[in-house]
Amino acid sequence: MRKRVSVESAAEAYLELLAARGIEYFLGNAGTDFAPIIEAYARREAQGQALPRPLTVPHETPAVAMAHGYAMVTGRPLAVMVHVIVGAANAVGGIINAARAQVPMLFTAGRNPLTEGALPGARNRQIHWAQESFDQGAMVREFVKWDYEARMPSQLETLVDRALAIATSEPAGPVYLTLPREVLAERMEQVEYFERPRLAADAATVPEPAAVERAAAALVAARNPIVIVKASGRDPGAVAPLVALAEALGMPVFDFYPTHLNFPQGHPLHAGFDPAPHLDEADLVLAVEADAPWFPRLRAPRPEARVIQIAHDPLFTRYPYRGFAVDLGLAGTPRLTLAALAEAVARAAPDPAVVAERRARWTDEHHRTRGAWAAAVARVRADAPLDMAWVSRCVADLVDDHTLVVNEYDLDRTAAPFDAPGTYFGAPPPAGLGWGLGAALGAKLAAPERTVICCVGDGAYIFGAPTAAHWTARAHGLPVLFVVFNNRGWNAVKRAVRFHAPEGWAARTGVMPMSELDPPPDYELVARSCGAHAERVEDPEALPAALARALRAVREDKQQALVNVVCKKS
Numbered sequence: 001m002r003k004r005v006s007v008e009s010a011a012e013a014y015l016e017l018l019a020a021r022g023i024e025y026f027l028g029n030a031g032t033d034f035a036p037i038i039e040a041y042a043r044r045e046a047q048g049q050a051l052p053r054p055l056t057v058p059h060e061t062p063a064v065a066m067a068h069g070y071a072m073v074t075g076r077p078l079a080v081m082v083h084v085i086v087g088a089a090n091a092v093g094g095i096i097n098a099a100r101a102q103v104p105m106l107f108t109a110g111r112n113p114l115t116e117g118a119l120p121g122a123r124n125r126q127i128h129w130a131q132e133s134f135d136q137g138a139m140v141r142e143f144v145k146w147d148y149e150a151r152m153p154s155q156l157e158t159l160v161d162r163a164l165a166i167a168t169s170e171p172a173g174p175v176y177l178t179l180p181r182e183v184l185a186e187r188m189e190q191v192e193y194f195e196r197p198r199l200a201a202d203a204a205t206v207p208e209p210a211a212v213e214r215a216a217a218a219l220v221a222a223r224n225p226i227v228i229v230k231a232s233g234r235d236p237g238a239v240a241p242l243v244a245l246a247e248a249l250g251m252p253v254f255d256f257y258p259t260h261l262n263f264p265q266g267h268p269l270h271a272g273f274d275p276a277p278h279l280d281e282a283d284l285v286l287a288v289e290a291d292a293p294w295f296p297r298l299r300a301p302r303p304e305a306r307v308i309q310i311a312h313d314p315l316f317t318r319y320p321y322r323g324f325a326v327d328l329g330l331a332g333t334p335r336l337t338l339a340a341l342a343e344a345v346a347r348a349a350p351d352p353a354v355v356a357e358r359r360a361r362w363t364d365e366h367h368r369t370r371g372a373w374a375a376a377v378a379r380v381r382a383d384a385p386l387d388m389a390w391v392s393r394c395v396a397d398l399v400d401d402h403t404l405v406v407n408e409y410d411l412d413r414t415a416a417p418f419d420a421p422g423t424y425f426g427a428p429p430p431a432g433l434g435w436g437l438g439a440a441l442g443a444k445l446a447a448p449e450r451t452v453i454c455c456v457g458d459g460a461y462i463f464g465a466p467t468a469a470h471w472t473a474r475a476h477g478l479p480v481l482f483v484v485f486n487n488r489g490w491n492a493v494k495r496a497v498r499f500h501a502p503e504g505w506a507a508r509t510g511v512m513p514m515s516e517l518d519p520p521p522d523y524e525l526v527a528r529s530c531g532a533h534a535e536r537v538e539d540p541e542a543l544p545a546a547l548a549r550a551l552r553a554v555r556e557d558k559q560q561a562l563v564n565v566v567c568k569k570s
């Protein structure tokens with residue numbers, strides 16, 4: 001059915017359409033291009049039309065990361081709008097993260113006024129010449145699934161519906177719509193649109209049965225099949241079928257740089273986080289949503305080992321260069337592919353004695369590695385400055401199945417087990433720093449009833465535009481617990497130097513310019529300036545109680561909290 005709503009401008013029609021399509025929030029980082037949008041919001045609010053709720057986020061890095069965090073928890077996109085080319089430039093890192101993480105997002109920017117004459121919205125500020133670019137979409141075109149510049153108000157319904165359908169069709173990702181000020185400012189009396197969008201996202205897909213049968217036969221015939229997984233837990237519904245498949249074969253599952261909870265860590269077939277020592281024995285590798293399932297330069301499966309890849313896009317077609325074998329690519333919705341494969345394996349009836357023997361062997365390995373990890377934590381638990389393994393263990397003690405954990409780097413999953421689907425979110429594959437703070441705020445926006453803990457390195461914290469993030473947490477009532485793993489430097493960079501030249505000057509002298517963050521800011525003061533409960537911890541024994549106090553502030557007082565944990569340098 002068509003619906004007619006009275007409006008005064010195209011900007012108002014646009015907001016009406018977003019609300020009609022279920023967009024709950026409009027995250028904005030405004031500039032002069034927003035004038036018609038803000039005017040339209042004022043009218044909508046005067047008329048009691050609250051949606052989509054406008055939220056100011058005073059830096060683009062947390063704004064885009066918030067939209068990312070919201071979508072990673074709900075599967076639904078938000079609208080983010082930034083200021084013309086300069087705001088878009090600040091947002092690009094977050095768009096790259098969302099693209100590679102396959103997270104849907106309606107990313108929009110104002111477009112500098114196009115005209116110099118008398119049209120409503122035309123240029124009237126000195127910036128309006130310098131802020132125009134030849135092709136505004138070009139800045140992010142490589143990392144969005146679609147981009148377009150609205151030309152006239154009559155396009156708006158199709159543009160909104162097309163943008164959302166493309167963003168949410170798998171592989172999901174951001175889309176980019178630019179909105180010139182003259183278009184937004186155009187007078188309208190009413191907007192008419194279909195109550196339900198006529199442009200739906202693609203349905204889920206599953207590979208052809210014959211290919212699934214071939215994969216099942218290969219798995220059943222293999223002596224040492226292993227799974228390497230990174231991101232299939234993006235869909236929490238994909239965890240149970242992966243468990244079913246692993247159990248049907250007694251097959252181990254390795255999380256390799258996991259971005260999600262893909263497989264319960266307490267399951268005896270969870271084989272840890274490093275498949276490299278086992279690649280030599282594997283005669284079949286099943287890579288599941290794994291863009292880089294091993295590092296060929298270090299260790300690769302034997303050439304004769306068969307490689308089956310399951311993913312929405314097993315060839316990762318948006319990656320320019322990627323040579324991992326795909327002997328059989330099962331493209332489609334991993335949840336459905338894994339379920340179909342588990343059923344096909346059950347029908348193929350693998351030898352129960354073989355499955356039992358494999359399961360017993362990998363269960364032993366599971367217990368051995370857990371024992372080693374626990375011993376590693378025990379060895380460092382009294383170290384000061386604190387060891388990150390101990391910090392991870394203490395954070396893990398706070399986590400229950402209703403807690404969401406966002407981790408930009410330093411939480412160590414060998415010391416912090418996760419079992420519940422949809423509870424863990426690691427940094428996106430391209431690791432554009434500054435994602436964590438905003439992603440945690442977006443997760444809280446998506447799930448206000450759940451506790452959200454955000455673990456960040458001190459480097460990641462600074463990249464996250466912390467004053468903007470803490471301002472946002474307070475202004476919009478998003479009490480998150482932030483834990484800063486403060487090693488006063490960039491471990492990742494130092495590790496790269498040591499790997500590059502293990503016996504080199506930097507390794508021998510310990511001098512590594514451009515990787516130190518000394519002297520460290522008092523991060524607790526940054527958070528406190530925005531009303532947070534904030535503490536610094538230097539004593540390992542004091543950490544559990546400090547974290548408990550911070551969690552109480554978050555849960556009971558609905559106050560954001562930050563614990564600045566002074567950790568060892570590497």
Ligand SMILES: Cc1ncc(C[n+]2csc(CCOP(=O)(O)OP(=O)(O)O)c2C)c(N)n1
Nearest residue numbers: 409431432433457458459460489490491492
């Ligand atoms: C936007 C951006 N700039 C630079 C980098 C390179 N980089 C990768 S990890 C890292 C340091 C992260 O520091 P921190 O969060 O403190 O974690 P740590 O490495 O110390 O464990 C840097 C600078 C990046 N990934 N993204």
